[in-house]
Amino acid sequence: MQARAYLQLSVAVALVTIALKTAAWWWTGSVSLAADALESLVNLAGAVFALAMVTLAALPPDEGHPYGHHKAEYFSSGFEGILIIAAGLGILWGAADRWQHPQALDAIGIGVALAVVSSALNGLMAWAMLRKAREVRSVALEGDARHLITDVWTSAGVVAGLLGVMATGWQWLDPLLAIVVALNILREGVHLMRESTGGLMDQALDAESMNQVHAVLERFIPPHAIRFDHIASRVAGRRRFIDLHMHMPASWTLGRAAALRGDVEQALMSAVPGLRCTIQLLPMDVEAHTMDEEDLI
Numbered sequence: 258m259q260a261r262a263y264l265q266l267s268v269a270v271a272l273v274t275i276a277l278k279t280a281a282w283w284w285t286g287s288v289s290l291a292a293d294a295l296e297s298l299v300n301l302a303g304a305v306f307a308l309a310m311v312t313l314a315a316l317p318p319d320e321g322h323p324y325g326h327h328k329a330e331y332f333s334s335g336f337e338g339i340l341i342i343a344a345g346l347g348i349l350w351g352a353a354d355r356w357q358h359p360q361a362l363d364a365i366g367i368g369v370a371l372a373v374v375s376s377a378l379n380g381l382m383a384w385a386m387l388r389k390a391r392e393v394r395s396v397a398l399e400g401d402a403r404h405l406i407t408d409v410w411t412s413a414g415v416v417a418g419l420l421g422v423m424a425t426g427w428q429w430l431d432p433l434l435a436i437v438v439a440l441n442i443l444r445e446g447v448h449l450m451r452e453s454t455g456g457l458m459d460q461a462l463d464a465e466s467m468n469q470v471h472a473v474l475e476r477f478i479p480p481h482a483i484r485f486d487h488i489a490s491r492v493a494g495r496r497r498f499i500d501l502h503m504h505m506p507a508s509w510t511l512g513r514a515a516a517l518r519g520d521v522e523q524a525l526m527s528a529v530p531g532l533r534c535t536i537q538l539l540p541m542d543v544e545a546h547t548m549d550e551e552d553l554i
């Protein structure tokens with residue numbers, strides 16, 4: 258089975274678990290089960306997002322999009338982030354209301370049984386996806402599997418809480434757990450939003466990759482009497498871009514300069530996977546017009 262087929266299956270599993278957990282909530286009136294059902298929506302969003310990422314990453318650059326389509330995923334993650342935050346706030350609202358107006362739960366046994374079945378389904382799916390992710394080294398698949406595992410733990414917590422309510426009669430355990438789940442959902446929503454705004458704002462490469470870039474460049478400076486400056490980087494989905502100037506003695510032939518540029522490019526690309534670099538060749542004492550003065554305002 259292909260990685261894509263696993264992701265399509267995980268969308269189907271997310272839909273089934275949402276249905277099971279919604280039924281559990283409807284049966285028992287438990288707000289923590291309602292929160293758990295909404296958390297499965299996060300999984301659905303995650304699976305759809307991962308599927309879109311895998312599909313879009315396969316699209317080659319075209320005439321209208323010569324840099325590729327890597328940024329499209331940020332739109333979907335931003336949209337999902339908003340949905341997830343709205344869901345988290347809804348649960349908090351419901352849980353706070355239940356806290357003030359406690360209500361006895363019905364048919365806890367049925368609710369617990371449905372939650373256990375849906376968690377088993379999630380656990381099985383996560384296990385299969387993690388195995389495949391290791392085999393094909395897919396980041397999207399692994400991320401989706403990790404979401405699922407978080408969901409299994411949340412459900413386990415909710416089930417333990419409901420069994421606690423059954424054993425002790427402490428009704429407040431239910432809204433308390435719902436609040437914990439809601440905070441976790443909000444955390445995931447904020448994380449998705451930050452990822453998407455970071456990408457749309459042309460976020461720089463992470464510090465570790467930049468250190469590798471600088472380490473590579475420093476290797477070339479002493480033997481060649483050259484200078485690198487105006488180093489700028491940005492991330493677009495799984496693709497990383499870097500632009501820089503390579504200044505060298507004006508007496509060099511273009512052929513010599515281009516050969517060295519090729520070496521620098523190769524060294525950079527093998528140090529940072531997925532990197533694309535654009536290197537401008539300039540004499541030592543000439544600077545490119547990188548910015549129009551009037552643009553600075």
Ligand SMILES: [Zn+2]
Binds near residue numbers: 502
């Ligand atoms: Zn320069």
